[in-house]
Amino acid sequence: MGVHESKLDLDPIVVRPSSGWVPLNLSAVWEYRELLYFLVWRDLKVRYKQTLLGVVWVVIQPAFFTLAFSIFFGRLAGIPSDGIPYPLFAFCGLIPWQLFAHGLVNAGNSLVLNERLITKVYFPRLVIPLSAILSGLVDFVFGFVVLLGLIAYYGVVPTNSLWTFPAFIAMAMAAAVGVGLWLAALNVEYRDVRYTMPFITQLWFFLTPIAYPSSLVPEKWRTLYDLNPMVGAVEGFRWALLAKNEAPGSQLVVSLVIMLALLVSGLYYFRRMEKNFADVI
Numbered sequence: 001m002g003v004h005e006s007k008l009d010l011d012p013i014v015v016r017p018s019s020g021w022v023p024l025n026l027s028a029v030w031e032y033r034e035l036l037y038f039l040v041w042r043d044l045k046v047r048y049k050q051t052l053l054g055v056v057w058v059v060i061q062p063a064f065f066t067l068a069f070s071i072f073f074g075r076l077a078g079i080p081s082d083g084i085p086y087p088l089f090a091f092c093g094l095i096p097w098q099l100f101a102h103g104l105v106n107a108g109n110s111l112v113l114n115e116r117l118i119t120k121v122y123f124p125r126l127v128i129p130l131s132a133i134l135s136g137l138v139d140f141v142f143g144f145v146v147l148l149g150l151i152a153y154y155g156v157v158p159t160n161s162l163w164t165f166p167a168f169i170a171m172a173m174a175a176a177v178g179v180g181l182w183l184a185a186l187n188v189e190y191r192d193v194r195y196t197m198p199f200i201t202q203l204w205f206f207l208t209p210i211a212y213p214s215s216l217v218p219e220k221w222r223t224l225y226d227l228n229p230m231v232g233a234v235e236g237f238r239w240a241l242l243a244k245n246e247a248p249g250s251q252l253v254v255s256l257v258i259m260l261a262l263l264v265s266g267l268y269y270f271r272r273m274e275k276n277f278a279d280v281i
Contacts, residue, residue, distance in 0.1 A: 024267050028124040035123055039131035043106075044138060058139040059146050062094040069211045082213045084242055085154050093210035095147055096237045099140045100172040100230055101201045103133035107180025108197050111188050115281050125274045126267075129184045133176050140169070147241070156242055165240035171259055172233040178262030181270040188273070188281050209234055214251070226251045229259035 029036065066087050073079045074086035081089035107129035111118065114128050151158075187193040208230045209217075217225045225231060232255025236248045248255075 024271055025124070026126075026267075029126055029130065032123050032127050036127050036131050036134070039127065040135045043131060043135040047135070058142045062091060062098055062143055063146070065094055066091045073211050079212050080216070082215065082238075084156075084238075088150050088154050088156070088242070089213075089238070090211060091147055091150055092238050092241060093208075093234050095140065095143045096169060096172045096234055097205065097208060097210050097230065098143065099136050099169065100176045100233070101205070102136045102139065103173060103176030104180050104183065105197050105201060106132035106136065107176065108183030108187055109194055110180075111184045111277060111281065112191070112194070118281055119278050125277055126181075126270060129180050129270075130177070133173060133180060136176075137173075151241065158241070159243040161240050161243050163240075165237055168233050168236040168240060171236070171256065172230065174263050175229040175233065175259045178259065178264075178266035181266035182262075185270045185273040188277055204228070204230070222251075223254065226254040227258050229255045229262065231255050232259075 069090040070087045074081065074090075079086075084092075110128045110132040111125065118125065118128075183193060183197060207225070207228050214222075214225065214231055214235055232248055232252040236252055239248060
């Protein structure tokens with residue numbers, strides 16, 4: 001009995017690195033959604049494992065800041081709060097800011113901290129900074145519960161604008177994604193970028209209306225001030241929940257445009273540099 005052998009003619013597959021501005025390919029992130037979920041869960045376990053206070057620390061930190069602001073800015077400096085009790089005014093600004101700032105720093109350091117994972121297996125690298133930002137939503141939920149308690153304590157009655165507050169949270173997270181992707185990619189190439197992150201967040205904090213209302217900013221500087229995307233996010237969040245200040249109009253439009261610019265440019269820059277991460281990191 002003869003043995004018949006067949007030969008398959010296979011064309012060679014050549015894999016070349018992409019050049020220039022590559023497509024975003026966001027669908028790949030959805031395909032790896034289980035990995036995204038796993039990384040978020042891992043970050044939460046690492047953050048709260050073997051901690052004395054656990055999630056209570058999430059509430060203590062903004063609470064102490066609120067107390068300090070109320071004493072030094074509210075009472076001693078007499079900074080106005082748009083007719084809102086100052087502790088409620090400050091805490092309502094700190095909650096979206098904390099979500100943004102922690103997401104920015106965590107995303108900026110995420111690639112370097114996951115060096116072994118990046119160098120051993122392929123997956124969309126975008127999953128890593130996204131998981132670092134999404135894990136902050138758990139902290140936000142605990143802080144938001146305390147905020148609702150403060151709103152009830154001061155007798156603030158919700159209005160029809162209440163349903164809009166998720167949009168301003170999404171705006172803060174989108175800003176964190178945009179800036180965080182820039183910092184994450186730059187941090188792989190230049191390791192001293194991580195030392196600038198605390199300075200960036202501290203400076204950004206004072207440029208955001210958290211301890212003071214944006215109405216204190218002189219009119220001639222208002223357009224420049226509104227280029228900060230967190231101005232619209234924080235003021236919009238206050239308006240949605242407290243409805244004591246004016247509805248954000250042109251201020252929100254400017255902040256929204258800048259936020260979208262940061263998000264789109266961050267995504268494209270991250271994707272462009274992604275092909276070098278495993279070699280450089």
